[in-house]
Amino acid sequence: MKKLEKSQLLIAVLSVVLLSLVLQLALNHKGEIKSVFSENEENNYYPALMAPRRTVKPLAEGERICYLTFDDGPSENTEKILDILAKYDIKATFFVIGEALTEDRKATVERAIEEGHAIGMHANVHVYEKLYANLDSFLNDYETLYEKLKEDYGIETALFRFPGGSVCTCLNGQGKTYLHEMEKRGFSCFDWNVSGEDSVGSPTVSSIQKNVLKKGLDCRRAIVLLHDSGSAAKTVEALPEIIEQFKEEGFEFQSLENAESYVFPASRE
Numbered sequence: 119m120k121k122l123e124k125s126q127l128l129i130a131v132l133s134v135v136l137l138s139l140v141l142q143l144a145l146n147h148k149g150e151i152k153s154v155f156s157e158n159e160e161n162n163y164y165p166a167l168m169a170p171r172r173t174v175k176p177l178a179e180g181e182r183i184c185y186l187t188f189d190d191g192p193s194e195n196t197e198k199i200l201d202i203l204a205k206y207d208i209k210a211t212f213f214v215i216g217e218a219l220t221e222d223r224k225a226t227v228e229r230a231i232e233e234g235h236a237i238g239m240h241a242n243v244h245v246y247e248k249l250y251a252n253l254d255s256f257l258n259d260y261e262t263l264y265e266k267l268k269e270d271y272g273i274e275t276a277l278f279r280f281p282g283g284s285v286c287t288c289l290n291g292q293g294k295t296y297l298h299e300m301e302k303r304g305f306s307c308f309d310w311n312v313s314g315e316d317s318v319g320s321p322t323v324s325s326i327q328k329n330v331l332k333k334g335l336d337c338r339r340a341i342v343l344l345h346d347s348g349s350a351a352k353t354v355e356a357l358p359e360i361i362e363q364f365k366e367e368g369f370e371f372q373s374l375e376n377a378e379s380y381v382f383p384a385s386r387e
């Protein structure tokens with residue numbers, strides 16, 4: 119009787135060991151299948167989202183450049199901003215929202231392109247929860263905007279700016295992953311080192327000018343965040359004085375077309 123119990127116990131132990139071995143093998147196998155699948159998947163993962171090549175020119179000795187950038191347009195204010203830029207004969211960059219690229223704004227965007235300004239991608243739909251829900255929704259959104267710009271405006275842009283910036287808490291800690299995905303597709307990310315704070319709180323013409331000039335005039339390379347959304351009337355008013363001041367300090371104005379990418383240092387850590 120005792121002997122039998124022992125052998126039963128041995129069989130039970132052996133069965134458990136055997137079962138766990140089989141399970142482990144099955145899991146490993148599943149893992150292999152999964153990794154092969156994701157490799158294949160990656161090759162076909164939003165293939166249309168591929169940036170064109172662009173030339174990057176580093177800053178020359180003693181050169182000081184102001185890159186005016188406008189997010190969240192186009193809107194009726196974009197046209198007014200284009201008038202001011204034309205008056206000073208300077209170039210800037212517009213990070214557009216796909217949903218704002220309506221039929222009645224088409225001429226405005228075409229004018230911006232024709233007058234030598236750069237167009238960058240901001241988002242097709244500027245809603246953090248939707249855009250940043252996961253990598254899939256992020257790439258899907260950007261691919262939609264990229265194709266829209268290509269098909270409706272005949273441009274392929276390599277420039278983009280994350281809504282909220284690359285360190286935004288709205289990215290749910292996925293900023294580095296999204297940045298990597300875009301960079302490996304050849305896109306250049308542009309955060310900013312100067313902000314007009316013109317889309318937060320209740321900005322005034324003078325608060326926008328102060329915010330930009332206080333920091334901007336100390337930079338060699340000022341990447342200035344402003345907005346050209348429908349609520350950016352104060353930005354339009356503030357703009358001429360901002361341009362005058364930069365000019366007086368010897369700055370040149372350029373679009374980001376040939377600029378070196380600028381990402382908040384924390385996003386690279």
Ligand SMILES: [Zn+2]
Pocket residue numbers: 189190240244281282
């Ligand atoms: Zn924005």
